Amino acid sequence: MSRLDGRIVLITGAAGGIGSAVARTVVADGGEVILHDVNEDAVAALAHELGNAATTLTANLAEAKETEQLWADALALHGRIDVLVNNAGIYPPAPIDAHLEDWISVWDLSLAVNLKAPAILCKEAVKTYALQDRGGIIINLASRAAFRGEDPDYWHYAAAKAGVVAMTRTIARQNGRQGVTAFAIAPGYVDTSLNKVFAESVGVQAAADQTGLGEVAQPQDIANIIAFLATGLARHATGTTIDVNGASYVR
Template sequence: MRLSDKSAIVTGGASGFGAGIVRKFLAEGARVMIADINGDAADAMAKELGDKAVAQRVDVADGASVAQMAEAAQKLLGRVDILVNNAGVTHLPAAMETVSEEDFDRVFAVNCKSVFLTARSLVPVMKAQGAGVILNVASTAGVSPRPRLNWYNASKGWMNNATKGMAVELAPDGIRVNALNPVAGETPLLASFMGEDTPQMRAKFLSTIPLGRFSTPEDMGNAACFLCSDEAGMITGVCMEVDGGRCI
């Protein structure tokens, strides 16, 4: 019960890596807000997981929606000890100059602007408490970028840099900030990363991962639980690769 008496918000919490983090946090004793743009999926998951889970529809790229989420979290959870910025999107694999402006704007709004918006709404809450943990879910794409996902790569590199800057600035306030860099996993984004979900494309992806498998929601939940627990009390500004050796 490493997160006993803690309250957490997990954005993009109704599917993929976010759902794995939600389930692990609940298993370790936390109260969790499942915040997702798919409100129906968040509601269904909260009902499945019991009284310690609550649902909230949020568009993480919209300031008013994020502010509403923060207000609801304080009301429903009592306090916010942990914020996991997990929601993310990508553009389809393409030559960098052919990606549409609409797709570029969407990637940076969801992957980058969201971190600013959640910080604007929740850092003051954590400062008032004198403690808090923020975990940003970036990607190995931000550490070791590959061709044809250029603007997605850049957005995740931004998240890693923002994590370190946030960690330095917020440390005197008792707030730790870290990031996770997963390799591709069995999530709704997998087909988008690959362009097409075929056995051949999966084999090509897996050949770049020394441990020979994708990241799983359980892998992410375990790593997130450690970094957000008091066991990691001396760890801040770390961008941890959960990638089976992909970035070596």
């Protein structure tokens, strides 16, 4: 028996580098995936690749009502969700010398997608898991930025990811007896399109030089850890944040 046989995993931002790696890994390990993304064509292509083990949903996570509906639609597909992977994220710049309205609009969008949407999905997951016979698992993508801080144009991202960590710890402490376990993953630089601006302006090697390994993480490095957590084998590690940054920031 594969480790994830029979498990239903909802992955947000599934068309991206980390999300697609998670989806492929879960399916290879026997699970079924519900693939969310705002890009309908990209997520459909991934589902076609994965075959009958994958279904797709689209929603704009900047909109609270659409996010809430995403959970309801996903739950209706199989009648249960065993694992929620809050992976979707955005990384828009907010230069400190921008006009206040422009600066705040980036903060509002970033917090909506990077913090409030995961919170809404966690809220719905906690309620659902309390009624499921095996409970359920929440895996939230945070960031090294939650602990180390981030570059000058990305205060909002660090703040949102710090909120994700605090939320995950709170869920683990307060909802464990309702069958909920919760984990956060805090990657450093991962070789995905989210880091395209840095890669093109500074270079991937600059990020690699900050690590103890001399290389940056690939999406599969994150997917391997998420797939393991999805098995339920790390139950007593609930509340943990797992750093995946090649020792570029050790705490």
